[in-house]
Amino acid sequence: MMADYLLFASERYALPILQPLADALQAQGHAVHAWFVDGAAGASLAAPVRNVGLHEAVALKPRAVFSAANWVPPFVSGAKVQLFHGFNVEKREDARGHFRVRGLFDLYCTQGPATTAPFRTLAAEAGHFAVVETGWPKLDPLFRDDDGSAARLRRRAGRRPVVLFASTFTERLSAAPHLYDAIAQEVRRGDRYWLLTLHPKCPPALFERYRKLAGPNADFVETEQLIAAQRAADVLVADTTSVVSEFVVQRKPVVTFRNRAPKAHMIDFHEPAELPAMLEHAFTPTPELQASLDAYADAIHPYRDGRSSERVIAATEDLLAGRLGRLSAKPFSARLRALQIRRELGYWGRG
Template sequence: MADYLLFATERYALPILQPLAQALDAAGHAVHAWFVDGASGARLPAPVRTVGLREAVALKPRAVFSAANWVPTFVSGAKVQLFHGFNVEKRSDERGHFRVRGLFDLYCTQGPATTAPFRELAAQAGHFAVVETGWPKLDPLFRDDAGAAAAMRAPAGSRPVVMFASTFTERLSAAPHLFDGIAAEVARGDRYWLLTLHPKCAPELFERYRALAGPNATFFETEQLVTAQRAADVLVADTTSVVSEFVVQRKPVVTFRNRAPKPHMLDFDDAARLPDMLARAFAPDDALKAALADYADAIHPYRDGRSSERVIAATDALLGGELGRLKAKPLAARLRALQIRQRMGYWGLG
């Protein structure tokens, strides 16, 4: 049995880490979690044990799995990047998904669209390895969840189900623009709505969307995101990475002013067109179905619900020397490691 550490800085990382925690526990390992910043105070179900800074260091874990942009380098063990979302092109590659900070030993990529660019970066840098594993967060999307999705859908009865999700980035968020249209759809009641917002959205937006809950809608929290995706037939969103997660199921998505619209999206820029876009989503043509399938295969072709097991196997391969010898981390990474120590207030050994 080995000790493993899960690391997160935001609550939305918990659904990413939970399937991995279950897989580690099933393999007989001890699973610990260290949550900081926006994830402080969060918990994962037993047997995951929550620890603090000094306990995390004392554990000397075999590996640290991070669903954040950074990882505490002073904790021992292999540093494994799991990603906190898909590449939705919110930023340039240099600032966004393909930014390499020099902190990780292994990148577990989600699918071919991510793997190829990271393998090119790994060949150039030499100080990290890349293995395509699929994304642990989506494991429950393709596994029996003890009826959770059916339970969430039950209030809809025979009605179709629409899910709404929005990014917190103000200039990209659909939440302020689509509220009136969604409120009208909810009031009409011919479809049932599952509503959520990014945890960083403004409190007043949360109040407005929560107030829509009733016989025709419910508001759910981030931890139920994957269950809601299974339960819904169509997604309404913007440039949130939830769009890509939903598309993996090959279900239609309606996007409002997406930053980089693609053929698999029904994108629109006039809030008054929401009813028409929903009608198209619930009657997808062959071209849209083909685009959904192509995109899903490019970003996440795994539909077996076992990405967590592949992450563990990739980590074992790294630690066993099967992925080759890695170069020393660059100077910039060492400076960043010192900044992390300063940020965390830790100057001990490690």
């Protein structure tokens, strides 16, 4: 039976997370609507997903609301499902970061064992949400390339190997200001083809500098193209961005600049002048490095079938059917947060 589903986001980087889920819902015959606020306001997903506003979202009475933000409007009806907007890259302490529970969600769809185990512990303590390991919808196209976008990016490189550069917007962690000259020199050499991207919240001046590197040896890719760029690239250069974990899921080498929590699967370095040597290491990985890449990928996202969206839908149906157990009432702190959200959105109607 056809049902209405609502996709919710507050930042543009949520769009590649929600689009594969929208496609899967539509393939099952459902109607999909999107409500985008704050940094995602004015954005849209591919047709026939229809954008709605606050009052229409409430009137829609969706069967479920899928959020790629760390919050969701609790006054909209339907199951509230958390999809996550990134991997846990240890930018913050657990209590403030990836494992913070705000009491707004009924179901957490986790990405892999490294996330599932902590959230199941939290669920057992709290009792007001369920946890199902599904994989991450954003990575479905990483293993499928249904529209051929990754192949098109790859063709621009000819026979050359491809390097992707991605950077977080967090100023103290961002590699972009520090590595610009070293990357520009590599682009000028032309023996490798570069795909360049920045987090949407990076300063406009930084965007302008990196866009100017585009030419016969490099291309600048927008946020919406990031997954295609990851599929097309052989090696990633980054910092503490969650793109590192997304890329590693493919078992491909990553070079990280001053990563906040460097691990065995990363080739971490501290001085821009070291970049050429780090790239050589990445393009000739040792068996030990490859084993570390494989192990980390299995821990954070073992799914390589491109079907995580379908698992999210199935988990949501299990929740609605009561197959995930009975949930307890939301805590008092969640009710306070719900009032804050109403005030921030200016909505005091029923719901």
